[in-house]
Amino acid sequence: MASEALLLADIDAFFADSHVLHRVSFRCGEGRLLGLLGRNGAGKTTSMNVTVGVLPPRRGRVEIYGAAVAGRSPEAIAAQGVALVPQGRRIFRSLSVRENLAVAARKPRGGLPLLWTLDTVFATFPRLQERRDQYAGTLSGGEQQMLAIGRALMSNPRVLLMDEPSEGLAPQIVAEVMATIRRLKEQGLSIVLVEQNAKLVFDVADDIVILNSGRVVIDATAAELKSAGTDLHQHLGIY
Amino acid sequence: MNISLLLAANSIAFGGLLFLLSAGFSLIFGLMRIPNLTHGSLFMLGAYFGVSLIALGLGFWPAAIVAAFGVAVFGGLVERLLLRRLPGAELAQVLVTLGLSFMIADFSLMWWGGDPISIDTPRALRGATFVAGLGFPTYRIAVIMIAVIVAAALWALLDWTRLGAMIRAGVDDPEMARIVGIRVSRLFTIVFSLGAGLAGFAGVIGGPILSVYPGLDQDMLPLALVVVILGGSGSLIGSFIGSFVVAFLYNFGQAMLPELAYVVLFLPMLVVLVVRPEGLFGRAAP
Numbered sequence: 355m356a357s358e359a360l361l362l363a364d365i366d367a368f369f370a371d372s373h374v375l376h377r378v379s380f381r382c383g384e385g386r387l388l389g390l391l392g393r394n395g396a397g398k399t400t401s402m403n404v405t406v407g408v409l410p411p412r413r414g415r416v417e418i419y420g421a422a423v424a425g426r427s428p429e430a431i432a433a434q435g436v437a438l439v440p441q442g443r444r445i446f447r448s449l450s451v452r453e454n455l456a457v458a459a460r461k462p463r464g465g466l467p468l469l470w471t472l473d474t475v476f477a478t479f480p481r482l483q484e485r486r487d488q489y490a491g492t493l494s495g496g497e498q499q500m501l502a503i504g505r506a507l508m509s510n511p512r513v514l515l516m517d518e519p520s521e522g523l524a525p526q527i528v529a530e531v532m533a534t535i536r537r538l539k540e541q542g543l544s545i546v547l548v549e550q551n552a553k554l555v556f557d558v559a560d561d562i563v564i565l566n567s568g569r570v571v572i573d574a575t576a577a578e579l580k581s582a583g584t585d586l587h588q589h590l591g592i593y
Numbered sequence: 594m595n596i597s598l599l600l601a602a603n604s605i606a607f608g609g610l611l612f613l614l615s616a617g618f619s620l621i622f623g624l625m626r627i628p629n630l631t632h633g634s635l636f637m638l639g640a641y642f643g644v645s646l647i648a649l650g651l652g653f654w655p656a657a658i659v660a661a662f663g664v665a666v667f668g669g670l671v672e673r674l675l676l677r678r679l680p681g682a683e684l685a686q687v688l689v690t691l692g693l694s695f696m697i698a699d700f701s702l703m704w705w706g707g708d709p710i711s712i713d714t715p716r717a718l719r720g721a722t723f724v725a726g727l728g729f730p731t732y733r734i735a736v737i738m739i740a741v742i743v744a745a746a747l748w749a750l751l752d753w754t755r756l757g758a759m760i761r762a763g764v765d766d767p768e769m770a771r772i773v774g775i776r777v778s779r780l781f782t783i784v785f786s787l788g789a790g791l792a793g794f795a796g797v798i799g800g801p802i803l804s805v806y807p808g809l810d811q812d813m814l815p816l817a818l819v820v821v822i823l824g825g826s827g828s829l830i831g832s833f834i835g836s837f838v839v840a841f842l843y844n845f846g847q848a849m850l851p852e853l854a855y856v857v858l859f860l861p862m863l864v865v866l867v868v869r870p871e872g873l874f875g876r877a878a879p
Contacts, residue, residue, distance in 0.1 A: 406772050432774030440772070446765040453758040458773045509774055 358417065359384045359513045359544035360405065360436075365414035365424075367404050374400050375411070378570055380563040382513065384419075387535075387545045389559030389576065391552055391590060396565040398548045399441050402517050405546075406438050407431040418513060435463050435512035439519055441548075443502040447491030451482050454490050454501055455508050462510035469541075475504040478534070496527035503534060514538065517548045532558065552590050556580070564589045598727070600844050606733030608840035609740030610802065613795035614813060615820040615832050616747060617788025623827015623875075624764045625781050627676055628683060630690040632792055633814030634697040639664045639793025640805040641705050643712060653715040653797075661794035668789020672782050694810060702807050712800030732801055739798065743791070744833050751829065760784060764827070816843065819862045825875020834874070 360382040367375035375397050382388040392398050403409040405416055407428040416424040418434040437458075446454050455472055462468065476483035479500045485493060490501055499519055506514060516535065520528040536558055539545055549555045555562065562579055564572040566589050572579070579586070618632045642660035647653065671693065679685045714732045721728035751757035763770045763777040770777050796805070803809065820839050824831025839858065846857030865872065 408768060408772065428768070428771035429774055429776050432772060438772050440769065444766055444769045446762040446769070448765050449758055449761055453755075453762075456755055457759045457762045457770075457775060460774055505773065 357384045358382070359386075359419060360388075360546065361415070361417040362401065362405065363415040363417075365401070365404055365411045365416070367400055367409055367411045369400075369409075374568050375404065376567075376569045377414070378565070378568070379414075380570060380573060382544050382546050382561070384544050385539075385542045386560040387539050387547060387558055388561045388563060389555035390546055390548045390563050390565065391550070391555060391586075392565035393590060394550065395567075397568040398565055399517055400568075401565070402438060402440075402515050402546075402548060405431075405515060406436060432460075432509060435510075437506035437509045437511035437514050439499075439502045439506045439514070439516040441517040441521065443495075443498045445490045445493075445498050445501050445505065447489065449490055450487050451490055451493070451501060452486045454505050455482075458505045458508040460509040463512065466510075468510065470507040470510050472508075475507055478507075478537075479504055496523055496530070499523060499527070499531060500534075503531070507538075511543070513544045513546070515546045515548070518550065519547075520549065520551060520554060528554070550590075552586060596848075597845075600848055601841070602729050602733065604840040604844040605837065606730075606736050606802070607844060608837035609737040610795055610799045611816055611820055611840055612740045612833055612836035613743060613798060614792055615817040615824075615836055616743065616829065617791040618817040619821045619824065619826055619828065619832040620747075620784055621788040622821055623825075624760060624784055626681070626683070627686050627785075628690070629785075629788070630687060630814065631671065631694045631697065632788075632817055633810035633812070634694040635664050635668060635789045635792040636796040636799070636813045637701060637805065637810040638667065638697060639796030640712070640800050640803075640809065641701055641710075641796075642793065643797030643800055644705065644710050644805055647712065653712070657794055657797035660797050661790045664793025664796075665786040665790030668792075669782050669786035671789075672785035676785070677778070694814075698807065698810055705805070707807055709804045709806035711804040712797065714801040736798060736802070740833075740836075744829065748829055756780075756783075815858075819858060822862050822872060823865055825872025828872065828874040831872055831874030835872075 358381050363379045365375050365378040366373070378397065378401060380388065390398050390401065400409065404411050407423065407426055410425045414424065415422060418436055421434055423431045423434055449457070452472065455475055481497055482500055482504055485497065490498065493501060503519070519531050523531065532554060535545065535547065539558065547555055547559065556576055559576045562572065562574055562576050563570055564586065571589055614636055618629060621627050621629045639660045642663050643656045646656035646659055651659065675689055676686060679689065718732040718735050720731055722731045722734055751760065759775050760780050763775060763780050767777050816839055820832055820835040823838060824835030842858050842861065843854070846854040850857055
């Protein structure tokens with residue numbers, strides 16, 4: 355089953371004593387875009403933390419292209435080709451824009467051609483090039499989001515995780531971010547897009563997983579959900 | 594020669610030495626948040642290593658470099674085997690490093706004895722150099738030059754290399770740095786070793802000026818502390834300027850108010866701590 359870019363199976367995860375993920379399972383197929391939806395506190399960000407190795411699961415499997423990575427260090431999981439655009443962006447504020455990108459640079463696995471370099475990231479985000487020598491902490495919110503995406507791309511990932519990339523951005527910037535996500539998908543990147551805003555996700559996602567209180571309540575293709583007219587409000591709240 | 598001019602010249606040389614000592618202390622404290630109370634011991638250990646290496650027939654400079662390397666390895670082991678297990682536990686780190694400094698002091702007393710040992714000034718740097726008609730000890734001018742070169746090299750390493758950017762990223766947000774794939778723990782070992790090695794190097798370089806004796810560690814540690822608190826932890830420029838400020842305070846305080854030398858030294862530190870706790874050049878905690 356090498357066509358699974360990312361697989362989470364039967365994940366149980368805890369913060370101290372509180373049980374936050376209950377047997378969570380979902381998968382992202384190669385070249386597909388999985389939309390991960392749910393209310394605040396549903397376990398979306400926790401699932402991302404489990405995937406990148408920041409929160410080792412107490413039980414269950416995490417696989418990247420078939421390689422088991424649950425319990426391994428974040429560095430080792432990054433080396434498997436996983437990159438995260440984290441919630442809140444978390445750029446390195448005291449580094450320049452160029453340094454933020456440079457520290458994340460990595461060759462793609464298996465001798466694939468080098469897709470993302472400083473030059474190609476700057477070509478994709480011209481604003482970053484204009485500000486390349488500025489401290490990242492001085493960028494606007496939208497620019498910081500571009501930088502967080504650019505930083506993730508610099509590692510030439512096989513699986514890109516994006517945790518609420520639209521959060522706190524003006525509508526016009528959100529549209530830019532979504533256009534970027536579409537382009538990345540067209541290039542064949544496997545993407546997990548975490549969002550509270552269901553509408554954004556339905557526009558781009560192939561598959562949808564909805565979490566509620568740390569459990570998977572819906573796992574279907576976007577097309578199925580649309581044609582079935584499933585009422586998602588009970589899981590997502592009203593937008 | 595005017596006494597205060599002589600004091601000033603000595604202060605500048607002592608400031609250079611203090612910078613070599615405290616740059617590492619500042620990096621370790623500022624970047625890794627580890628209050629490394631063995632730092633004075635690493636200085637003393639470097640000096641004693643230098644003494645032994647010179648006794649074995651090594652020249653002064655090779656001895657200084659080998660001693661620095663030895664102390665760097667020792668520091669790396671301390672970080673890997675002890676401090677690594679106490680992340681974020683500052684009280685535990687203080688106690689472990691303090692205990693270790695007592696152990697190093699005991700061990701040194703046993704191995705090198707209780708008498709002060711002087712290290713000879715390298716032959717080429719004996720005597721005085723005349724600048725504007727005034728004679729300055731050549732060796733002390735060399736110490737100042739070494740401090741300036743080390744400061745420039747450290748600055749270049751931290752600000753201009755990818756390794757330096759990775760270290761700073763690891764300080765900004767260690768968890769995110771690891772997610773990006775940076776091996777933060779290995780970088781921290783490098784930083785700790787580098788800081789330890791600089792302290793050891795400073796110990797040998799300081800030998801001809803201070804000589805080596807039991808208690809040298811506890812004489813040097815407070816000076817490094819004051820430098821870093823005045824200058825701001827993690828700030829190289831802060832350590833550099835702080836070193837010279839402290840050297841002046843220390844030398845002039847001892848000469849003019851010998852009974853109150855420590856008051857002259859520590860009072861400015863107290864004031865800075867109360868008024869500007871991040872130090873003169875430090876960044877406020879986010």
